[in-house]
Amino acid sequence: MTVGKKYCVLVDATEKSLAAAALCAHMVKKDDEVVLNTVIPLYAYHRVPPPHKTYEGAAQYHLARAAAYFKPRKCTIRTHIEVANHVRTAIEKYLEEAQPDVVFVGCRGFGEIRGTLGSVSHHVLHHYEKGAICVVQPDNTDMAPSTDTSVSKHYLLAVDGCEHAKRATKLLAKLVKPQDRVTCFAAIESPAEFVAKLSGPDSTEVEYEENKELDQDLRTAESKAVELAEEAKARILAKNKNLEEDQVMGKGIVIKKHAGKAITAFVEEPANNVDVVVMGTRGRGLIKRMVLGSVSTAVLHGTHKKACLIVP
DSSP states (O other), X not given: OOOOOEEEEEOOSSHHHHHHHHHHHHHOOTTOEEEEEEEEEGGGGGOOOTTOSSHHHHHHHHHHHHHGGGGGGTOEEEEEEEEESOHHHHHHHHHHHHOOSEEEEEOOXXXXXXXXXXXXXXXXXXXXXXXXXXXXXXXTOOOOXXXXXXXXXXXXXXXXXXXXXXXXXXXXXXXXXXTOEEEEEEEEEOHHHHHHHHHOTTOOHHHHHTOHHHHHHHHHHHHHHHHHHHHHHHHHHHHOTTSOGGGEEEEEEEESSOHHHHHHHHHHOGXXXXXXXXXXXXXXXXXXXXXXXXXXXXXXXXXXXXXXXXOO
């Protein structure tokens, strides 16, 4: 008997949580189990949203909307409703007890810092170690559930050799469907760009071209980019035997701009037909736990596609 995976989708009243449900629905298989989890904050009980007479009624309504994405999938669907003083604490406690394989959460990205995730999504991503996917969905996207289970998606997996990118690769390999495609994309900033930063504004392209050591560094960077992309491709094919080799492509390039801009440019090119961007995020900076890494932030706010941020 095949043992399926257990997924959890965090559901609230926003379209963002529906985006998380939609992506999870594409990835689940027949033997999997999905728990749609919603938490009603206790402080909200004095405010009853029309047209529902109770917050329990509102919760059931939003859970039903999320469940609609899974109807064609024939997987097991369960719901969990909880009333709690603190939403994040209740979710954290539930995840510790239920131990789903992957948690899907929509991201609203509140706050003045544009790289900041919503409070619940950033808490889940940085505290649940088994696997969490934050789904960022453009506001103008059609969220109507699809009944076509044969629809394929093209994933752009951004890799740079760090442990977070390797974790994203491993998790994506387990979740892609047999009809999907994956492009493993590695973008390394050119040595010339680094020299320009160190040499100051008076440096010129001519000086770079005359530097033989720099030429060698450029060839090394090109080889490294291709190597990173091909390593990610090999990992995905090794983890997912349902994919053919031509469904996974490795693309390594050397760039003269920020890696986030290079990824965004590739994703936004219509000919590439990218549906979902997948990244690990390191979250460097003064507010390490709340602010995303510069690359993931640039992609998150620069592309009109979905962006899935996968972190330990």
